Amino acid sequence: MFETAEIGHRIDKAGYEQEEPLLRVRLLNLQYALLRAKKFPVIIIIGGVDGAGKGETLHILHTWMDPRNILTTAFGEPSDEERDRPRMWRYWRALPPKGRIGILFGAWHTGPIQDRVMGSSDDADLFRATQRIVNHERMLVDEGALLLKFWFHLSKKAQKKRLHALEKDPQTRWRITETDWERFKHYDKFRAVSERALRDTSTGHAPWTIVDGTDPHFRYITVGRAIADALERRLADDTVPPVQPVPPPEPPADGRTLLSALDYSQKLDHKDYEKALEHEQGRLSLLTRHKKFTTRSVIAVFEGVDAAGKGGAIRRLVSGLDARRYSVIPIAAPTEEERAQPYLWRFWRHLPRLGRVTVFDRSWYGRVLVERVEGFCAEAEWMRAYGEINDFEEQLTEAGAILVKFWMTVTPAEQLARFQAREKSPFKNFKITPKDWRNREKAPLYDRAICDMIDQTNTRHAPWTIVPANDKHFARITVFQTVSCAIEEALGR
Amino acid sequence: MFETAEIGHRIDKAGYEQEEPLLRVRLLNLQYALLRAKKFPVIIIIGGVDGAGKGETLHILHTWMDPRNILTTAFGEPSDEERDRPRMWRYWRALPPKGRIGILFGAWHTGPIQDRVMGSSDDADLFRATQRIVNHERMLVDEGALLLKFWFHLSKKAQKKRLHALEKDPQTRWRITETDWERFKHYDKFRAVSERALRDTSTGHAPWTIVDGTDPHFRYITVGRAIADALERRLADDTVPPVQPVPPPEPPADGRTLLSALDYSQKLDHKDYEKALEHEQGRLSLLTRHKKFTTRSVIAVFEGVDAAGKGGAIRRLVSGLDARRYSVIPIAAPTEEERAQPYLWRFWRHLPRLGRVTVFDRSWYGRVLVERVEGFCAEAEWMRAYGEINDFEEQLTEAGAILVKFWMTVTPAEQLARFQAREKSPFKNFKITPKDWRNREKAPLYDRAICDMIDQTNTRHAPWTIVPANDKHFARITVFQTVSCAIEEALGR
Numbered sequence: 001m002f003e004t005a006e007i008g009h010r011i012d013k014a015g016y017e018q019e020e021p022l023l024r025v026r027l028l029n030l031q032y033a034l035l036r037a038k039k040f041p042v043i044i045i046i047g048g049v050d051g052a053g054k055g056e057t058l059h060i061l062h063t064w065m066d067p068r069n070i071l072t073t074a075f076g077e078p079s080d081e082e083r084d085r086p087r088m089w090r091y092w093r094a095l096p097p098k099g100r101i102g103i104l105f106g107a108w109h110t111g112p113i114q115d116r117v118m119g120s121s122d123d124a125d126l127f128r129a130t131q132r133i134v135n136h137e138r139m140l141v142d143e144g145a146l147l148l149k150f151w152f153h154l155s156k157k158a159q160k161k162r163l164h165a166l167e168k169d170p171q172t173r174w175r176i177t178e179t180d181w182e183r184f185k186h187y188d189k190f191r192a193v194s195e196r197a198l199r200d201t202s203t204g205h206a207p208w209t210i211v212d213g214t215d216p217h218f219r220y221i222t223v224g225r226a227i228a229d230a231l232e233r234r235l236a237d238d239t240v241p242p243v244q245p246v247p248p249p250e251p252p253a254d255g256r257t258l259l260s261a262l263d264y265s266q267k268l269d270h271k272d273y274e275k276a277l278e279h280e281q282g283r284l285s286l287l288t289r290h291k292k293f294t295t296r297s298v299i300a301v302f303e304g305v306d307a308a309g310k311g312g313a314i315r316r317l318v319s320g321l322d323a324r325r326y327s328v329i330p331i332a333a334p335t336e337e338e339r340a341q342p343y344l345w346r347f348w349r350h351l352p353r354l355g356r357v358t359v360f361d362r363s364w365y366g367r368v369l370v371e372r373v374e375g376f377c378a379e380a381e382w383m384r385a386y387g388e389i390n391d392f393e394e395q396l397t398e399a400g401a402i403l404v405k406f407w408m409t410v411t412p413a414e415q416l417a418r419f420q421a422r423e424k425s426p427f428k429n430f431k432i433t434p435k436d437w438r439n440r441e442k443a444p445l446y447d448r449a450i451c452d453m454i455d456q457t458n459t460r461h462a463p464w465t466i467v468p469a470n471d472k473h474f475a476r477i478t479v480f481q482t483v484s485c486a487i488e489e490a491l492g493r
Numbered sequence: 494m495f496e497t498a499e500i501g502h503r504i505d506k507a508g509y510e511q512e513e514p515l516l517r518v519r520l521l522n523l524q525y526a527l528l529r530a531k532k533f534p535v536i537i538i539i540g541g542v543d544g545a546g547k548g549e550t551l552h553i554l555h556t557w558m559d560p561r562n563i564l565t566t567a568f569g570e571p572s573d574e575e576r577d578r579p580r581m582w583r584y585w586r587a588l589p590p591k592g593r594i595g596i597l598f599g600a601w602h603t604g605p606i607q608d609r610v611m612g613s614s615d616d617a618d619l620f621r622a623t624q625r626i627v628n629h630e631r632m633l634v635d636e637g638a639l640l641l642k643f644w645f646h647l648s649k650k651a652q653k654k655r656l657h658a659l660e661k662d663p664q665t666r667w668r669i670t671e672t673d674w675e676r677f678k679h680y681d682k683f684r685a686v687s688e689r690a691l692r693d694t695s696t697g698h699a700p701w702t703i704v705d706g707t708d709p710h711f712r713y714i715t716v717g718r719a720i721a722d723a724l725e726r727r728l729a730d731d732t733v734p735p736v737q738p739v740p741p742p743e744p745p746a747d748g749r750t751l752l753s754a755l756d757y758s759q760k761l762d763h764k765d766y767e768k769a770l771e772h773e774q775g776r777l778s779l780l781t782r783h784k785k786f787t788t789r790s791v792i793a794v795f796e797g798v799d800a801a802g803k804g805g806a807i808r809r810l811v812s813g814l815d816a817r818r819y820s821v822i823p824i825a826a827p828t829e830e831e832r833a834q835p836y837l838w839r840f841w842r843h844l845p846r847l848g849r850v851t852v853f854d855r856s857w858y859g860r861v862l863v864e865r866v867e868g869f870c871a872e873a874e875w876m877r878a879y880g881e882i883n884d885f886e887e888q889l890t891e892a893g894a895i896l897v898k899f900w901m902t903v904t905p906a907e908q909l910a911r912f913q914a915r916e917k918s919p920f921k922n923f924k925i926t927p928k929d930w931r932n933r934e935k936a937p938l939y940d941r942a943i944c945d946m947i948d949q950t951n952t953r954h955a956p957w958t959i960v961p962a963n964d965k966h967f968a969r970i971t972v973f974q975t976v977s978c979a980i981e982e983a984l985g986r
Contacts, residue, residue, distance in 0.1 A: 059812075066804065067807070067816075068804065068852075072820070103816075314560070315559065315561075319555070323565050324548065324598050327565070328561040335829050335830050336828050
């Protein structure tokens with residue numbers, strides 16, 4: 001990985017002074033073209049060893065381009081708000097919207113490499129982390145981002161020389177502390193670990209550019225050219241990305257599906273319901289006040305057919321919770337700011353801190369349901385969404401979230417009855433629109449999408465609960481019990 | 494303040510059971526009407542003494558209305574990200590957008606009252622804090638919010654009775670700890686301080702409703718009715734708020750203004766500029782790396798006429814800074830999410846943490862410049878904006894920010910020359926649009942707005958620096974020196 005970066009590169013002053021002004025003008029013009037086109041974001045990652053000129057290069061980029069349209073984030077110690085969420089949360093917060101350049105100074109690679117060097121993780125952990133990074137980067141690229149990754153390298157000899165030189169000069173001596181030499185001791189280990197991590201995360205869609213950090217001129221020109229070339233190519237590229245010819249899963253040959261096999265006759269009479277409701281409210285209330293719950297969170301996802309009673313189930317569920325400690329996030333059409341980001345961004349921004357409960361009334365599954373059926377996204381997009389969603393959910397659960405997902409469904413006859421009742425009720429008729437009737441006609445397409453979704457995303461860490469909801473009482477109690485059982489299991493009670 | 498709340502109120506079970514279902518339906522319908530109209534946000538503040546049923550009332554509101562459209566935030570210990578910013582930042586984060594109900598559980602009143610009770614502040618501090626609250630609430634109301642404030646009260650006798658009762662019952666004994674009795678000791682002080690704070694912040698536009706917390710039925714019905722009545726009244730109110738007939742400041746009788754009195758002949762030749770630039774970059778770089786700077790931040794605001802060289806000045810200024818520690822926020826038209834909030838919201842969201850620098854390329858002053866001149870807001874709105882902005886900036890500086898504000902200006906002849914040069918340059922012609930020519934025709938209106946702005950907002954803690962920028966060199970060095978001098982003064986160097 002580092003071979004070419006160690007053969008010794010340099011650009012002399014004359015060469016630099018000739019190229020630099022041209023490169024600046026080129027970069028600045030490309031940056032403005034990007035801003036005007038507003039078609040994709042540019043994400044530049046800067047990583048590498050200490051003293052290889054990362055900071056200086058960042059500075060040069062800010063000088064060459066218009067810093068008003070660069071969003072730079074340097075990742076140091078996470079804040080307490082960040083520590084309470086999946087590791088990737090802080091990086092999602094820093095993503096640039098379409099048309100802007102975002103520079104991540106030390107991004108998602110830093111943690112896994114450091115953990116392995118310091119011995120707090122093993123090879124298997126590192127491998128899992130790099131696989132996650134590969135998936136994450138592929139998702140960003142698939143969502144349209146131009147992703148450029150630069151790794152600044154110094155050979156061991158060059159590093160040693162640099163430390164000695166700084167130490168000798170009275171002007172710079174203060175910059176070298178014990179810590180620097182301490183870190184130098186780990187050079188070989190760091191090199192080995194980062195080499196592996198870089199190789200595993202250097203993919204066709206997001207390769208690393210290794211930059212020899214010895215000579216400032218060389219590294220500035222290398223990075224500047226790489227950015228300009230990539231931006232130019234991408235801005236000129238008017239081709240629509242070819243739709244991957246992945247055939248969507250076929251329905252079962254006998255027509256029997258998860259939905260048709262459901263038992264819709266399950267019921268709970270009023271008296272039993274009232275009793276069960278009170279019991280379940282108390283149970284959930286105690287569980288979420290449990291001491292152990294302060295290091296966990298609950299994310300409950302509600303999806304379902306129209307008029308299946310999602311709203312009612314959510315209202316009952318949260319009635320057992322302390323209103324100070326939960327939020328319900330209703331998902332409607334994305335806002336302008338959300339549309340300028342990868343589609344999962346608008347869910348990341350609502351993730352709860354530890355000790356809290358967040359209920360999503362509709363969710364990221366819109367991607368593989370309404371967006372698939374209505375053609376709001378391409379086939380390739382919803383096909384890859386299954387894997388992206390599984391990755392996302394795995395990150396949630398690893399960070400302590402207890403994830404429960406409900407698909408609430410009623411039979412077509414029951415849905416019809418409820419639609420008609422809504423139309424007649426003066427309090428509920430705003431809840432029914434021509435869109436609902438249209439959706440009903442598309443039921444077969446939706447059924448197929450639902451079954452595919454459950455097959456593809458019913459994972460061990462984030463299982464689906466399909467709730468036959470013809471009987472509202474039964475459905476609501478099922479929801480309660482599922483949530484409480486999941487918490488009990490997670491708290492080991 | 495608390496007299497009526499201590500005479501003993503209650504609603505019996507029968508009365509409650511009769512009113513409750515009607516009130517629920519009414520509230521739910523009003524909530525949906527609010528959501529559909531999307532014209533204003535509702536902010537409900539819940540404060541008061543321990544054990545007066547605040548939490549239960551919150552819970553009831555969540556049960557009565559649709560919790561999917563209530564944003565509740567309970568304010569406990571601030572996070573580290575919150576501590577690094579003005580006290581009000583966390584409340585701005587929690588504001589509901591138009592059409593939604595936001596419940597703030599313990600809001601901006603809590604801190605000042607507690608500080609005074611615990612003796613960490615004096616009467617003058619409390620008074621300043623309540624005046625700030627009055628201004629803040631007036632701003633919210635003026636921006637269209639429906640603001641409802643409930644204070645839950647228990648008399649000393651009732652509080653004592655409650656603590657004893659809980660302690661006696663084996664089922665509830667665990668709820669009472671030493672801390673509760675400790676707090677009870679402060680009852681009189683707490684009552685006196687909160688009475689004063691409530692009186693000072695109970696204004697015509699945002700009065701407190703004091704709720705006797707003894708009887709649950711009474712408090713639920715009181716709060717529910719108050720919300721329903723206020724919402725109903727406001728939703729029915731189609732009148733456009735009368736424009737306050739405040740005459741805008743008159744121009745001076747002799748026509749001499751801040752702008753016409755400027756000396757535009759100040760210059761710096763190229764050699765002196767290069768030398769000064771290098772010196773100033775180094776100076777600013779050292780200042781922002783100074784140990785003392787970790788408890789401060791810099792907020793630099795750039796405003797100015799078109800083609801005055803704001804962009805160039807900003808680029809030079811940040812070239813002296815560590816790219817990891819500053820952001821430049823270009824202010825364009827507000828996004829959809831920003832339009833659903835008070836106009837200052839979009840600036841609050843970009844405030845830097847301590848130790849950082851944020852440059853605003855255009856700013857909140859748009860309110861009293863372009864929005865005034867182009868008629869994007871009413872006269873009453875920009876007239877009150879001066880005071881709102883002064884309040885805002887005072888909060889910034891109190892929280893450690895060093896605030897510098899630049900008005901960059903060129904003579905009409907110089908502006909014309911720059912416009913023409915831009916039109917000819919292939920790299921810059923996108924920077925000039927018909928709008929720029931139109932703005933130029935409105936110069937007299939803008940001049941008036943600019944002079945008013947400077948007169949109204951040139952405060953001790955946030956002074957304006959007017960930069961005659963006919964000579965770019967002179968302007969850029971002036972900007973540098975102003976920022977560095979402000980930091981030096983703030984760090985006491």
